[in-house]
Amino acid sequence: MATEFHNLQELRHSASLANKVFIQRDYTDGTVCKFQTKFPSELDSRIERTLFEDTVKTLNNYYAEAEKIGGQSYLEGCLACLTVYLIFLCIETRYEKVLKKISRYIQEQNEKVYAPRGLLITDPIERGMRVIEISVYEDRGSSGSSSGSSTTSSSGR
Amino acid sequence: MKNLDYQQIDPQALATPTPTPPPRPLPEHKPRRARRKWEVFPGKNRFCCDGRVIVARQCGVLPLTLGLIVLTSGLFFIFDCPFLVEHLTGCIPVIGGVLFVFVIISLLQTSFTDPGILPRATPEEAADIEKQIDNPTGSSSSYRPPPRTKEVVINQQVVKLKYCFTCKIFRPPRTSHCSLCDNCVERFDHHCPWVGNCVGKRNYRFFYTFIVSLSFLTAFIFGCVTTHLALRSQGGNGLVFALQASPASALELVVCFFSVWSILGLSGFHTYLVATNLTTNEDIKGSWSGKSGNEDVGNPYSYNSIIKNCCSVLCGPMPPSLIDRRGFVPSDDSVQTSPVEIDLPAAKNDTNMCTQGTKGLLESASRSPLLTSSCPQAKPQAVLETLPEIVPSPAPEPHKTTEGRQSTSTPHKHHSHHRTKAKQSTHHTHIPTPKTSNSSPRPHHSHSSRRKDSKNRDPKFNSLR
Numbered sequence: 001m002a003t004e005f006h007n008l009q010e011l012r013h014s015a016s017l018a019n020k021v022f023i024q025r026d027y028t029d030g031t032v033c034k035f036q037t038k039f040p041s042e043l044d045s046r047i048e049r050t051l052f053e054d055t056v057k058t059l060n061n062y063y064a065e066a067e068k069i070g071g072q073s074y075l076e077g078c079l080a081c082l083t084v085y086l087i088f089l090c091i092e093t094r095y096e097k098v099l100k101k102i103s104r105y106i107q108e109q110n111e112k113v114y115a116p117r118g119l120l121i122t123d124p125i126e127r128g129m130r131v132i133e134i135s136v137y138e139d140r141g142s143s144g145s146s147s148g149s150s151t152t153s154s155s156g157r
Numbered sequence: 158m159k160n161l162d163y164q165q166i167d168p169q170a171l172a173t174p175t176p177t178p179p180p181r182p183l184p185e186h187k188p189r190r191a192r193r194k195w196e197v198f199p200g201k202n203r204f205c206c207d208g209r210v211i212v213a214r215q216c217g218v219l220p221l222t223l224g225l226i227v228l229t230s231g232l233f234f235i236f237d238c239p240f241l242v243e244h245l246t247g248c249i250p251v252i253g254g255v256l257f258v259f260v261i262i263s264l265l266q267t268s269f270t271d272p273g274i275l276p277r278a279t280p281e282e283a284a285d286i287e288k289q290i291d292n293p294t295g296s297s298s299s300y301r302p303p304p305r306t307k308e309v310v311i312n313q314q315v316v317k318l319k320y321c322f323t324c325k326i327f328r329p330p331r332t333s334h335c336s337l338c339d340n341c342v343e344r345f346d347h348h349c350p351w352v353g354n355c356v357g358k359r360n361y362r363f364f365y366t367f368i369v370s371l372s373f374l375t376a377f378i379f380g381c382v383t384t385h386l387a388l389r390s391q392g393g394n395g396l397v398f399a400l401q402a403s404p405a406s407a408l409e410l411v412v413c414f415f416s417v418w419s420i421l422g423l424s425g426f427h428t429y430l431v432a433t434n435l436t437t438n439e440d441i442k443g444s445w446s447g448k449s450g451n452e453d454v455g456n457p458y459s460y461n462s463i464i465k466n467c468c469s470v471l472c473g474p475m476p477p478s479l480i481d482r483r484g485f486v487p488s489d490d491s492v493q494t495s496p497v498e499i500d501l502p503a504a505k506n507d508t509n510m511c512t513q514g515t516k517g518l519l520e521s522a523s524r525s526p527l528l529t530s531s532c533p534q535a536k537p538q539a540v541l542e543t544l545p546e547i548v549p550s551p552a553p554e555p556h557k558t559t560e561g562r563q564s565t566s567t568p569h570k571h572h573s574h575h576r577t578k579a580k581q582s583t584h585h586t587h588i589p590t591p592k593t594s595n596s597s598p599r600p601h602h603s604h605s606s607r608r609k610d611s612k613n614r615d616p617k618f619n620s621l622r
Contacts, residue, residue: 020285021285022281022282025329027309027311027318027329027330028309028310029311029312030311030312030330030457030458031329031330031331031343031458067473067474067476068474069465069473069474073472073473074472077362077468077473077474081362081366081471081472084259084263084266085262085266085362085366086262093474094474095477096477099477125477125479126481127276127279127282128275128276128479131282133282
């Protein structure tokens, strides 16, 4: 392992941003929000594959739950239609509730899993739900080690 | 054609702090007011109420639409309702009132809601996409722009995702770039000048409610006014007497007569689109109609059930706005509270780090505010998009279409619906006749519409699929 950090504070104090890895969307199921679970090679030495895949799969499940078309969404939709969609101004939709759950989950994952490994996940909503951005940090002391990785990214993708 | 100067973004430059002067904020600089993201939004939109309300820059004929509706309804309530209440029933103004409220509210919601705008790519994202494209070929010496398409398979259909040079992203399926608003819009239907906004994923249901309720309203007013005049003409007085007694009714009659056909037609057309889970854009381009004679081409997004399609389009979950208009621009150089370190924020509260740290860490360390994408290329890039224009047969219509047209060298048309409220009583024909398509080659060779622009890049660009 290149660097170990015990928590976000240590990350903050002694790390510098080395690289960013982007997990793109997976459109094979249509326009639903789903991210590719393919493990990027840049993270090979930073985190275990299973942990990463678990995170992405959980996120995909959350998004599927938010966009699920079922009883509750129909009810919400019909009620909204009857009130000329004015209820969207008053109540929090199911989608928004799930988004809050997602950001809590990401924060928890960052604290427990990713920050100790020198990584940070950005909530996809901050990137327009296009990508999951993972920032890779390096210890300032060993700054030269992976700064070159961005230009020499290997085949993986 | 404008010579587009596409520059490769150096990821290394991004990893280091952006060298905008002053590099390090001096404490004695007066802290700039924190700006909200809508203030630095790169698209052509206008914002009101501190970012709560969004409209396209060219609001089109929205005031006219509102004015006509309010005027006609007002005349109806003032001049026709008293007579009808007296002679028929008191329900008439109630029904009219309910319809009128529906129409106005749904119109305002359509106009002022974010249609599903996709924020532009951050510089790091754009660089990452370029890296992905460059690497497979292994050539790093001669630079060329990324290929314009990527293929994915959705429900056993091959769908091409196009690269948007303005937003620097591969557009998700069903997303299109609106040149009038200069934004990529998800599930792009069309840009409607009558409501002064794009119609996309987030406001399609409002638009549909608007046109359906407007059809009912115009039909209702038309029926009531006709009844009113018929009743007045009874007793041997004649129509002329009736019109003299109530001249406003004549105006309402004319407006409603010409509107009801077009709006009913439009409602019918959109009901068809909803039932088949298509967008106007796809229908016009014939994306799934199997024009190449391949019978296997079908709409991969359809659930193959009318009810399910309707429910998913109209009653589906309401997705959030992705552009976060009221969020604050992350401060990179401008001092908000305290001087910011190059790599990481000097957090004031260690204890708060865990809760707020992730976001703050990323925002200050990544240094990628939304405004970075407002590059000078934005305007020239917009001409790449040639959405076909609907040209209904009557001649005056094209004047309306040019209302929002950019004055660029390419004949760049936007895709618009025209409710022929004035004088023309044509059905809305959205059948793509050959002349309606400005991008004359049909969609299967979807890059043909960009040939004009690609000439500059042809020598370098050889991965067109």
